[in-house]
Amino acid sequence: MSNKVIITCAMIGAEVTREQTPHLPLTPEEIAADAERCRQAGAAVVHIHVRDGEGRPSQDPALFAEVERRIRERTDIIVQYSTGGAVGTPLELRRAPLENRPEMATLTTGTCNFGDEVFENSWPIVSGLAQRMLELDVKPEMEIFDFGMVDNALRLVKEGLLKPPYHFDFVLGVPGALSARPEHLVHLKALLPSPCTWQVAAVGRHQLPMACMALAMDGHVRVGLEDNIYYSKGVLATNAQLVERVARIARELGREPATPAEARELLGIKTR
Numbered sequence: 001m002s003n004k005v006i007i008t009c010a011m012i013g014a015e016v017t018r019e020q021t022p023h024l025p026l027t028p029e030e031i032a033a034d035a036e037r038c039r040q041a042g043a044a045v046v047h048i049h050v051r052d053g054e055g056r057p058s059q060d061p062a063l064f065a066e067v068e069r070r071i072r073e074r075t076d077i078i079v080q081y082s083t084g085g086a087v088g089t090p091l092e093l094r095r096a097p098l099e100n101r102p103e104m105a106t107l108t109t110g111t112c113n114f115g116d117e118v119f120e121n122s123w124p125i126v127s128g129l130a131q132r133m134l135e136l137d138v139k140p141e142m143e144i145f146d147f148g149m150v151d152n153a154l155r156l157v158k159e160g161l162l163k164p165p166y167h168f169d170f171v172l173g174v175p176g177a178l179s180a181r182p183e184h185l186v187h188l189k190a191l192l193p194s195p196c197t198w199q200v201a202a203v204g205r206h207q208l209p210m211a212c213m214a215l216a217m218d219g220h221v222r223v224g225l226e227d228n229i230y231y232s233k234g235v236l237a238t239n240a241q242l243v244e245r246v247a248r249i250a251r252e253l254g255r256e257p258a259t260p261a262e263a264r265e266l267l268g269i270k271t272r
């Protein structure tokens with residue numbers, strides 16, 4: 001176990017809107033400036049989605065490249081692309097930004113309900129994304145929305161589509177998928193292969209308590225406006241505030257936030 005904690009900030013997402021919160025970064029410059037603030041607050045990774053000029057979710061590789069370039073001008077933070085996109089984004093579009101060869105990208109390992117909709121990740125989608133990440137040396141973060149997705153991740157390991165150490169993100173509390181309960185987290189951790197690293201990304205009001213639980217269980221944490229827009233009941237948060245709070249709690253628990261360089265070491269990412 002490492003006493004360092006990797007804090008990821010999921011800054012944007014595909015679903016949150018400016019109408020819901022004025023703190024959501026949307027343009028490449030807003031995203032880059034917010035990423036720098038998150039780094040200063042203790043984040044080592046930013047999980048990014050991009051939006052078009054109208055604020056709609058996009059998987060345009062050129063937009064991802066522009067966002068990444070602007071982040072790189074400001075900070076050494078690890079930039080993790082979304083391959084999940086928005087519900088219903090076709091596979092070809094979800095896969096396209098991988099050709100930029102980001103350091104990391106997400107890989108949801110199964111299908112689940114997502115609110116009233118279905119987030120489709122059939123085996124050909126999952127294995128196809130994993131194969132391309134392997135070829136391009138992109139580190140996958142496996143997004144686990146329900147228990148069966150761990151089994152699919154184990155199948156990826158068995159089929160040689162992942163390189164150790166394996167990295168898992170337990171996304172808990174999405175309506176229609178696995179709820180954010182302490183018992184679920186304990187069981188999920190018990191299912192993991194070795195060697196691996198894992199983190200929790202819980203949704204809404206569950207974000208902070210589940211992050212605290214992960215800190216106590218030697219896990220890593222993800223916070224950010226993609227998953228939760230509130231600092232406390234009725235009070236809107238910024239990404240940096242959410243990072244700063246979890247970094248402060250981590251330090252109180254004897255867990256120092258990892259720098260991006262330390263996170264690369266823990267995750268097995270080679271500096272290019």
Ligand code: KMH
Nearest residue numbers: 014082083084085087106
């Ligand atoms: N927007 C969700 C449907 C990911 O980034 O890889 C999927 C998602 C997961 O956000």
Ligand code: ZN
Nearest residue numbers: 013082084226
């Ligand atoms: Zn996402």
